[in-house]
Amino acid sequence: MERYSRQLLFNGIGEEGQAKLLHSNVLIVGLGALGTVIANHLARAGVGSLRLVDRDFVEMSNLQRQMLFTEEDAKQLVPKAVAAKKALEKVNSDIELEAIVENVSVDNIDRLMKDVDVVLDGTDNFETRFLLNDACFKAGIPFSYGGAVQTRGMGAFFIPGETPCLRCFIESGSATGDTCDTVGVLAPIIDIVASLQVIEAMKYLVGAKDKQRKTLESFDIWSNTQQKINFAGKRADCPTCIKEEFPALHERSKSETTLCGRQSIQITASAPFDLKQMSKKLQQVAQVKETPFLIRAMVSELETIVVFPDGRVLIQGTDDMTRAKTLYSKYIGN
Template identity: 45%
Template sequence: MRDRYSRQQLFSAIGNEGQDLLSRKHVLIVGAGALGCANAEMLARAGVGKLTLIDRDYIEWSNLGRQQLYTEEDATHTRPKAKAAEERLKAINSEIVIEGIAEDFHAENAERLIQNVDMVLDGTDNFDTRFIINDVTAKHKVPWVYGGCLQSHGVSLGIMPGETPCLQCLIEHVPQNGGTCDTVGIIGPAVQMTASYQTTECLKYLTGSPFSSRFIYFDVWEGEHSSINVTNLLDPQCHSCSEKAAYPYLQKEKGMQTAVLCGRDTIQVRPEKSGTRSLQELNNHLAAVTAKRKENGELLIFEVEGVRFVVFKGGRTLIHGVHDVTKAKKLYHRYVGV
């Protein structure tokens, strides 16, 4: 394994010194979907010392076309993405530390998760989570790389707190609509191109090279590419990164939390406190209600009233086939009750 990183070390911008630096760095990847998978695999193969991936979702067959860490077996057994990614990455590189966390990334755990992290990569599919990343990295002065892709186009932007505009500064300049992967689709090359820009910025920063502050846009299908310097868009009154920042997206809310998943007719319900009820106990309790149940140690899936529930350890639940938050809460209390 002595030659493992030899070709990367031959690249003069990294070299032996840069490789040694990589081995001592810790990167947090928020989201283990298409971008998260691509970034995580490249960083694992590059020899970054520790990778932490957090994702709230599980693997479905529709993921296999673009989420490269997962297999048909993962989809068949409905495995949590974070756990399946952890297993696959350990098989790719056993020399580094890999941690997969099957949880939601939210205001209550963001500051804990960012401790001792050198950089954060955005692998999410929604701006609610991105603004939490934006606030927590600004508060703790940790650089991060925003990335997004849809259909055949993508964007990437490196953000250095205190030096470059944050995502909130650029709110009027960053596209936030136009559909989701579930509604308008995506092709794999757009994912790989976006992740390549993100991973490159990450490797540059971790090895001591200058950090770019350019907003990258491309369309691989049409052959379009543009790059814009956004340094002069830094907002001195920004609520998230200025000297008077209040970090609005880190304000912790009390009680049960709900979130509508992008384009999936699905609502996530997260109890205020994680429950102690085991999945096996809940599975047994539901036997009198429905025969459509499956439990794999990490999550429990069942169907009742024409609705599909996916319950993770601790009680966090995805309720498919419901778009009304009030109805989702009622169903959660009726059948999960953690």
Template identity: 55%
Template sequence: MEDWTRYSRQMLFKPIGENGQKKLKDSKVLIIGMGALGTVIANHLVRAGIGHVVFCDRDYVEKSNLQRQMLFDEEDVEKYMPKAAAAELKLKKLNSEVRIEGHVTDINADNVEEFIDGVDIIMDGTDNFQTRYLINDVAYKYNIPFVYGGAVSSRGMSALLIPGVTPCLRCLFPDGGSGGQTCDTIGVLAPVVDISASMQTIEALKYLTGNTEKLRGELATFDIWNNHSYNLQLGKRRDECDTCGKEIFPALTKREDDGVTTLCGRETVQILLKQKLDLTEWDGRLSPVAETKKTPFLLRARLKEEEITLVIFPDGRVLVQGTEDISRAKTVFSKYIGM
């Protein structure tokens, strides 16, 4: 007989009960992004007893993250811990009964389909619509529900999108939904993140426990500073939508420029190589021209002749920090990495 003591208070909630708890144990959830939204979502899901939680994130922990990214601490900052690795360590301490997998990787059109095998629902923990469209397209291609969420300034929003039932994210936001505003340009309040991610999580729990009659069926938006809230009915899909109408799935189409991305508001350009990088080897190459610090997860190289820092990951990603100019980033990259 299962020992459900850990989940006893959750199971006392009749819509879940023992049957719902078993369904959660048998579920697999994929979280894309382990920043503000992702850490809250993962914390809730792991404590709730989801059987298998997988998450991916390309970034590492910085001091500015600690205001709202609940799984991280100052030691993670000092060690330049990748968010996925730091989160995995913390979450395994919370619940040893859950299978937890953190992947330090950039989710893109080349690899996103590698992570969806057996996934029951995908959670949005990202901060940009380029990646959200990618999640949206893979979710609708493989008929996997997708819980969208966003938080910026004092505003938040969330919606559960179900292939064949609701319109997709591209229907709701055909031209992107942020208006160019990000946490790095206009800030964000931590309670907004908690509320948005909690709303995402509760919709996931309803779906996974079979309580589909209680699903919101709306795009929920709110502003906790100005005391506004508004729910928009999801309506029907657009027949002209490239994702759920025409089933073209444009974000999954690989392009030659997919390897270079400006990280908005971060003064950082990411360059993605098609090969693995040996951190020890690159530490030796760059140490004569840079102040280097190597961890098991990444190599930071602050170039002596440039106001630029290179952050090198084993999976072939290089962050060029100190510029948002793609041309300059490529020039620096070519000069010091030359691949």
């Protein structure tokens, strides 16, 4: 237990709390900026099992704030979940790390949440956050929400049956469209938000529920402003807390999705791909880079197609859905 000696000295953890952490299972959705900081803290704290889920791969622009990745990861187009696992294995080889390269959706959320004690939000879009919120409240699993853009941050720890949920504060149609890819972000705000998410999760896992923060925190570290919204009560018409309708769980998975601010559109095929066969096909018409996890084909100076084995295809270089579908049909097929 020497690894956790300084943590054991803290009265709020101690030997009993550390034992609880070692027997905890946590799901982290999104291994970008927030997710890498979250995973780093939890792995070093000795949370026994971390399930790391992300649909994307490492790019050079990630390195400014996504702390578990290297230039080599970006050069090799390593999926973020895989790269994060590789980095964390060098930090703590005693815990269980599971890397899953998938797009989180209605179709797989139940499987991804199986046997976990807490779900932590490392995503960059509200569509997925509302899905996590609804799935957690239906299953009775706490949800640690966090978001950061520019120098603004927001976070809260929601416990089904005890606190309001994300929909009580942010309605699905009112979420801002700002993302790190459209308006930028400074790395310090990431560390602050993710650390707040982690400490609330740790409080819950060790049983220190009397210490849980009962507010939604909102702050800007550039303009030095801060706001706390108390968990005064659930929204009277909340479709999740009050009506238990869980609307995100009834929405069909989209086969086409625009990735906000990325000039990328994701199209999901009806079946998985054989990467070897797809690589041979694309090599006839494009400059192809093949890795064990994906294929990246440059079809023009501005447009790139990335193919994942689970059936996902990213059309990069356009945010025009018609153009994306045209490229998909031309190079991937029906």
